[in-house]
Amino acid sequence: MAEPLTATVRPALRATGLRKRFGDQQVLDGVDLEVAPGSVHALLGPNGAGKTTTVRIVCGLLRADEGHAEIAGHDVVAHSRAARGALGLSGQYAAVDEHLTGFENLHLLGRLYGMSRRRAADRADELLERFRLADVAGRRSGLYSGGMRRRLDLAGALVARPQVVVLDEPTTGLDPRSRLDMWGVIEDLLVDGVAVLLTTQYLEEADRLADLITVIDRGAVIARGSAEELKEQVQGATLALRVRHDSGLDAAARALASVGTGTPTADRRTGRVTVATDRGPEVMADVLAHLSRDEVELLDLGLHRSSLDDVFLALTGHDAGTPKEGGTA
């Protein structure tokens, strides 16, 4: 299903055939990725799909059983130093030192990248300004809000002006306002020509930020393309309804099958049934006719243009964000 990767520019990050097994669980089963400079590549998948494992391998924090990863042309294992020199990582849990101030956190990283005190201080000030943390630069980061910590963590990833920035679920656990903030910050990165690899379980986030989306599920790539291309895979529109009683579920599924282009998906827990359709709104009248004949009571009925959510559902057979059994991210 995944299209062959065609790169016009030399990719800043490339991973090929990554496989990783933890115990008897195959966490990654042949993942390929490329990120071009100045673009965002989103790795989209539910919890336990293998996103974080992929990121940790690409960043050289975890060794793959098979496959290779390179950053700015440097193999992350054989030339880990050079690779790490071109990399900025912002992890899932903001790794800021809570006993240090915002300024001290960035200054420390600058020093560890080999900068002089002066240069590290200038760079820290610059980043604090850019990430709107200048006001709290002298305050201990342990007192920051979740959104501020994430911004500080991301600023930390940028200290050495990396060519590749890897963001592991940068907005997980943030309130909507902070999430919007973070999106703006990530979009700004592209101005510098940075290649961004972003993992997310939010379809909206991938839709908004990514030039290219790779959908992974159970450690394997199941689709790849731009948001538009992926949406086209689920043609036309989605017809969705919810039944009042479980008993109406089968009849509703039959009704939708007769008007849809694919097999309807029914969720017994929520009573929701969906199907892809290439027909217009008049299809709803047909559905209602079917259902009133079968005496099925509806809670709601709707027709909407396919979203990435529908793509995800169609590709994986389950909702985005639904943790699977035994999954480790």
Next chain:
Amino acid sequence: MSATPAETRSGVKSEATFLAAGAETLRNGYVLTGRNMRHVARIPGRITTGLVQPIMFVVLFAFVFGGSLGGEDYRRFLMAGIFAQSMVFNASFTTVGLANDLQKGIVERFRSLPMSPLAVILGRTTSDMVVGVATLVVTALCGLLVGWRVEGSFADMVLAFGVLVLFGFAMSWVGATVGVFARTVEVAQSAGLIWLFPFSLISTAFVSAENMPTPLREFAAWNPVSAVATSVRDLLGNPTPANLPQPDTWSLQHPTLYAVLSSLVVLAVFMPLVLMRYRRLTRG
């Protein structure tokens, strides 16, 4: 740990490269020492524990056990043991500090930097050594209050504290190894600190080994803690009371030499061990 071909540094490195890498590690170790010292200053419990603990030991041993062990004479004998013991306990800061950084994801961040893993541990053990020196100073002041005195030459006193600091640094690498294995503060604080008690107490730091069962007596005689305490006692000119006879093993006949050698052996064993474990973190 099996080294993959890719892991072995490819090609021949010139001496200059090695020197540059060494200098960079020291520099980063220094930067991280600064970071850790800030922690010491900002986490109130940390320094308090480091300073109150030895005071507590001085008071407990001097007045609880000291009364029946020889009063004033015992207190002169005791202080070297307290010094040695506080160097052992200093390793607990390394264990907990490192486990804390691992748990909070700070180490993950450090590992994504183009920096030698040695620098991370070195920064930790060095800052803990600084805290160790502060502990020694406070303990010594406390000792002066209970009647202990330096009875040897100034040069010997410097040597005595040199032996203690080297031993404390070596113990800190043991603590670092425990911390990297523990990986979480909870494990580090429970299982990770248990060894401190038998290691420091099955020794001649506070008592004679005379009345211990044979295996413990042998252990005590060859325990570096005994050698460090005896060495410091000799160098400071603090006499051993007649009621506390010391074993006449080679280790305690040449306590300073044995203390230094055993510290170096500990470093030679635990430095590679902690690095090996640290590198293994990449194998998840």
